Amino acid sequence: MSARTASRTRRLAAFGAGAAALALLTTGCAGDASADGGAEPEHKSFALSGRTLTVDSDDSRIELVTGDGDEVRVTRWFTGRALLGSTPRADWTVEGDELKLRVSCSGIVTTCDAEHRIEVPADVAVSLRTQDGGVTAKGFTTPLTLRGSDAxxxxxxxxxxxxxxxxxxxxxxxxxxxxxxxxxxxxxxxxxxxxxxxxxxxxxxxxxxxxxxxxxxxxxxxxxxxxxxxxxxxxxxxxxxxxxxxxxxxxxxxxxxxx
Incomplete structure (x- = not known):
């Protein structure tokens, strides 16, 4: 697993079903996982009760920017495929002033790619922690705290x-x-x-x-x-x-x- 990307690939060395079964499974899988390769963006907006946004993320690239208005606006690009096992999925939830971003990518021969752009009101401080995904932040005049692991x-x-x-x-x-x-x-x-x-x-x-x-x-x-x-x-x-x-x-x- 690369420490510089939110993509995650797991391969099983011995696939007991054989080459013919693998070929059959491959025919039914989704397209290549790429946020720039045709994934339709999804949008979410929410208001804050305080003046600090907390972000908890894993397995996704994050772009933090300041935005207009009083709401936090999030745009998500996600693609994934699995030859066998659970369907890859991305979840976003809001609890109070915390935005939680999760990517589930498990099974046999899986590939996922996720990216989130988070627009934050100009007077809001940001505290972010992430695992396995790069973070970029630009334009903030408020306190900015970033914690990364493999990022x-x-x-x-x-x-x-x-x-x-x-x-x-x-x-x-x-x-x-x-x-x-x-x-x-x-x-x-x-x-x-x-x-x-x-x-x-x-x-x-x-x-x-x-x-x-x-x-x-x-x-x-x-x-x-x-x-x-x-x-x-x-x-x-x-x-x-x-x-x-x-x-x-x-x-x-x-x-x-x-x-």
Whole structure:
């Protein structure tokens, strides 16, 4: 199973029914699983009682964007096939202010592909956790918290407090104007590109390089590297109120001016 896609394929090494039975089953299966290959989008909208949206997802690519209006709007693309076993399905449920996204893809020789686009009211904070599916988020001015397992996280053009954690996947943040950023990877590279000088950055990686690009200013840069090289080329000042703290166990650290 790839850690960079929400597709999941399981194959049975010994198929006792033989080649003829397999060919018969194949004739009746659905088309190729691809969100871009003809799957009709489905839509769902719901209102929030509070100002925070919680998303719990697995086996799906997620796109988070800000939208107009007071409701959360979700668009889903899903395709799946199974030669034998349960019919693949995708479910979405809302409980309070939590949106739960699930994909069921089990059986013999199954393929599923799911993608969700979530449009969030501009004044709503988002807290998302996902397993096995990449996440992209763009345009948020409110607090944004993303937690991923087997998932890459990509953030762009955000200015609210930012908290990112990936257990197995790269983290990339571009055009970030947030004053406070926390980012941690356990197995993957970490890249933060700041568009405005932050007050505080806490970044760490257990196994992967960390690169931080900063606007012109003086920073109190604190690095701790167990196995790797450190290259800091921004203006450093231990008395600065702008603190950049970076730790890695196995990976290089680079802190450089934004280009």
């Amino acid at each position: 890459s996280l990509t953030v762009e053009d955000v200015s609210g407090p930012l908290d990112l954690h990936s257990a197995d996947g790269a983290i990339t943040a571009r055009s970030v104007s947030s004053s406070r950023v926390r980012a941690r990877t356990e197995d993957g590279s970490l890249t933060l590109a700041l568009a405005r000088a932050p007050q505080r950055i806490d970044a760490s990686s257990e196994d992967g390089s960390v690169t931080v690009e900063l606007p012109e200013a003086a920073y109190d840069v604190r690095t701790k590297v167990q196995d790797g090289r450190t290259n800091v080329s921004v203006l450093e000042d231990r008395a600065s109120s702008r603190v950049v703290s970076i730790t890695t166990q196995d990976g290089n650290v680079t802190v450089r001016p934004a280009g």
